[in-house]
Amino acid sequence: MIFEFFGSKKKAVIAMAHIGALPGTPLYDTKGGMSKLVDGVLADVEKLQAGGVDAIMFGNENDRPYVFKAPAEGIAAMTAVVEAVKPALKVPFGVNYLWDPTASVAIGASTGAKFVREIFTGLFASDMGLWEPNCAAASRLRRNLGREDMKLLFNINAEFAHSLDQRPIELRAKSAVFSSLADAILVSGPITGQPADQSHLRKVAETVTDVPVFANTGVNIDNVRDVLSVASGCVIGTHFKVDGNTWNAVDADRVKRFMDVVHGLR
Numbered sequence: 001m002i003f004e005f006f007g008s009k010k011k012a013v014i015a016m017a018h019i020g021a022l023p024g025t026p027l028y029d030t031k032g033g034m035s036k037l038v039d040g041v042l043a044d045v046e047k048l049q050a051g052g053v054d055a056i057m058f059g060n061e062n063d064r065p066y067v068f069k070a071p072a073e074g075i076a077a078m079t080a081v082v083e084a085v086k087p088a089l090k091v092p093f094g095v096n097y098l099w100d101p102t103a104s105v106a107i108g109a110s111t112g113a114k115f116v117r118e119i120f121t122g123l124f125a126s127d128m129g130l131w132e133p134n135c136a137a138a139s140r141l142r143r144n145l146g147r148e149d150m151k152l153l154f155n156i157n158a159e160f161a162h163s164l165d166q167r168p169i170e171l172r173a174k175s176a177v178f179s180s181l182a183d184a185i186l187v188s189g190p191i192t193g194q195p196a197d198q199s200h201l202r203k204v205a206e207t208v209t210d211v212p213v214f215a216n217t218g219v220n221i222d223n224v225r226d227v228l229s230v231a232s233g234c235v236i237g238t239h240f241k242v243d244g245n246t247w248n249a250v251d252a253d254r255v256k257r258f259m260d261v262v263h264g265l266r
Helices: 033-051 072-088 101-111 135-144 169-180 198-207 224-228 252-265
Strands: 012-018 055-059 093-096 115-118 124-126 129-131 151-155 161-163 184-187 213-215 233-236
Touching: 012 033, 012 252, 033 055, 033 072, 033 252, 055 072, 055 115, 072 093, 072 101, 093 101, 101 115, 101 135, 135 151, 135 169, 151 169, 169 184, 169 198, 184 198, 198 213, 198 224, 224 233, 224 252
Parallel strands: 012 055, 012 233, 055 093, 093 115, 115 151, 151 184, 184 213, 213 233
Antiparallel strands: 124 129, 124 161
């Protein structure tokens, strides 16, 4: 069993539901407003669930350029969108506010999410500057909000960034489980939509044996067999989009074809 909310399913697929740019960000559609954000996510969720994904994760990938500390309007808007979409959900869900672990935990706890994904540990040189997350604050908030059941998925190698910690990735992953209580380890590629190094994924999976290991980026119908031969599951966003473009809407046919392959691997 991967997590209890997946039941007996093996090799879980967590699909991204990318929310449009939130209020206060450069790409926010003022004319469309919050109703457009909700309608867009609802349409994607419907296609993802019809295609058979195992869970959905809400993310604010459109809030470029990203920040390390979520503004109040961003937290409020993302919470409102998730709450508006919840009645349509038939599968477990998680959240991720890029790139603020405390905000992600707050949104997840208040909306009833089963899991949260973030960069919780490490030190990185990134497009956004020096990146130093505060895992302790996020973990303590989870406990203080009474949501110890909500799993924390640690993205161990940040996108858009280079780790300043020169330990091998598998040792950083093992350390995150030991010292920071990671519930799962996620291995990413260098940028959204680009695959993780398969050798990195394999080394992490071989070293970290007490929690699940997921591939976090760049999984597609051509490499999913190799990925799931190693990982407990994957997070997938870009490949499910029209023309495989991160910023497009979800393509129902792409979801179904991918999940048909996954069902055959289980």
